[in-house]
Amino acid sequence: MTGSAFRRQSFAGLPADSGGALPALALVGLFFIVPVVALLLRSVTDPEPGLQNYAALFGSGTYVRVFLNTFLVAAVVTFVTIVVAFPVAWMLAIMPPALGSIVFGIIILSMWTNLLTRTYAWMVLLQRTGVINRALMGIGIIHEPLPLINNLTGVTIGMVYIMLPFMILPLVGTLRAIDPMTLRAAALCGAGPLQAFRRILLPLSLPGIAAGGLMVFVMSLGYFVTPALLGGTSNMMLAEMIAQTVQSLLNWGLGSAAAFVLLAVTMALYAIQLRLVGARRLAGGL
Amino acid sequence: MTRPFLSIRAVRKTFGGFVAVHDVTIDVPKGEFLTFLGPSGSGKSTTLYAIAGFQDPTSGDVLLEDKSLLAVPSHKRNIGMVFQRYTLFPHLSVAENVAFPLRVRRRPDSEVKRKVADMLALVRLDSFADRYPGALSGGQQQRVALARALAYDPPILLMDEPLSALDKKLRQEIQAEIRRIHRETGVTILYVTHDQEEALHLSDRIALFRSGRIAQIGTGEDLYLRPENEFVAGFIGNSNFLPAEHLETQNGTAVVRLADGSIVKGVKATHKLDRGQKARLMVRPEAFRLTPVPGNASLAVEIIDAAFFGDRRRVVARTASGEEIDLRPTSDAAEPDGTAAASSRQIFFDPASAFLFPA
């Protein structure tokens, strides 16, 4: 009784408490909902009413290839990110805080550094005459420069770089929430390191991996900047295609239809994500 | 009776269809320490919140010196309150916390300074003035909260389970502090708790709440020695209830027959009962004795378990009709042991110390 009844009718309830969301709602409603809905309408009305934009989108090999490529890149990026992030998160979860804070500092620095700056660095590093190719040739591993940019390799490296913090940070939380006692108990039960990992640690961290992985996948699907700068024309991704269709081709109907497809897929995955972790924890990951 | 200082008149509070408080009426004289005691959900906190102004009663009135408080918003009621949780302002030092109510009242600096010093001296935290709440223990935080609540000399101090977050030892320590502060300041205190020991230790009077009603209001002795109904008898202290049949009442004493057929005479008759009416005889565990005293009633039991607790023994026994009863006989030399498990024996109690309630 004590707490709940009290809060329900608390006397400090200024009108602001119920009406406070109105400015935000007005802003988001007028300048977010209205434009997005208008855009979706445009996909079935521009240049004339009908589904011809969607027919063009799914009927053309070019656009279907863009869809497939988008999913492929997002999947590859997600997989690599998980594989790289897990050991790091594991280490960060248990290492002494003094040492860990250095790694955390580096992660935050990379996350907060301007997106274009980071992508630019990779453009320079990965180019034909870039440091990486020169270094590899210098030590004699390769004799010809590797094509590292304007292809799937480039996009993957650049995207993994950007997505890593979004995977590592929530995973550290998941791993820290696991009681070390459970693993000590597993050891006493006779489980070797490999078995303890496979049967205890991995299953217990699976919710975190799934949530983080889904987030990385969704973000990758709609990513624009990095694929546009590091990818090649042959493996264009959806976001870039949408931007080009609207900006260069001025084909608003087709662009809107593609945007709607991206929006629908994103929102569907986002809904699954909410189921998995709940809005609160998703938001708390920031 | 002179005009009451604080008067709670027929206060009723409903939440939807649920009646949290049923027409509670209490008069509180100035300077009294009155405790609202009761299980959770009994309406004690809701009544307190009506006085604080956190919740408007559905009907009824709260009068302070004959003026209704209901139309006055909380911040103008000039009431002091200590909360269940630690509610110190985390970004202000101890002194600034205590000064806060005086600052919002725009009292002159010199007065604020003097008052803060007085209050911190009152709760014996003078040396903590510049600390921040985060650096204080729970007990210290509640003492600062007490100082803050008293800083503006409120006519009434409300305390909503202020010690429930503290461990037992600290609780006892701060109970002593609260008694001292009540003595020194003479402030009228309304105190909510579900801990009967705390209520008995602190209060002038206790209002025992049950399901939104006051089951009994009176001193601790009243509630313990003269419970008006079975709920009060069962809530305050420990008690055994034995099923009984009322045979007759004469000259204020009743005769009852217990389930095993034994007759008990000389029970105080506080309720009017019909001949043959089913009733329950309540006997406190500490009223039982192992050796007979003239005039005592006796009961044949089988001992189930017995343990020695220093000044008292704790014995669990079963009557012939199957009721388990709890005994706490004193363990002095006059009370021999003879409580080996599974043994049968007689136990004794003074019928005048037992209570009879309608079943």
Added chain:
Amino acid sequence: MLLDYDRLGWLRAALAGFTALVAAFLLLPVVFIILLSFGSSRWLAFPPPGWTLKWYQELLADPAWIDAALTSARIAAMAAVLAVLIGLLASFSLVRGEFRGRQLLRGLLLTPMVLPVVVFAIAIYAFFLRIGLAGTTTGFVIAHTILALPFAIIPIATALEGFDKSIEDAAIVCGASPLQARLQITLPSIRIGIFSAAIFSFLASWDEVVVAIFMASPTLQTLPVKIWGSLRADLSPVVAAASSLLVGLTLCLMIVTALLRRKLSR
């Protein structure tokens, strides 16, 4: 024992080594850009044949870069102020309000964070073309405020959830009016959240590229738009100089944040 740092054995060395590698991977581009910005090679040869400050001179002598930086700062500051104010009001409503659809509203207000920016970018661009806000500062600020809003709401709402409402009630019993209690007690108590909200929403606007690319006009360019344009044209070392300055700014922000947090959370 897999979660006991002291009992990992050889695995600890392996994990530590891998972590160090990943940390290096994360740090590499940042360090590389800074080194490159001082290199004398126009073609970004590395290691550079010599060291120079000329790219910084070129950068600071170019009014287009300075303009773009100032525009970005102006828009980001306005968007951050708006997002924090609107987000603060909205957070009280989301955390304490008692109305139906509260969870839905929370989801709605956070959607701009999860919706692919490119969808929002073309939507708002089309909308602004129609109502004449495309290429204007107002349009920029509105669009960036929407994108920044989730970054303002999340830390403020989190801080507010962690703040015991009884403390505000205690202030009111002490005699503070509800408004006074909120201004003098609640807001100072959640200041870390408000401060984080300001930083995050500023960065959300300052670093925003996609909407900016669509919204920009020849006379109104933000820094990311300017960098984007340069990247598409060539990989001039001037961009490295600009990027290095941005990294410096990020470092400053991180240090200020860490210091302020430590001071505020005392």
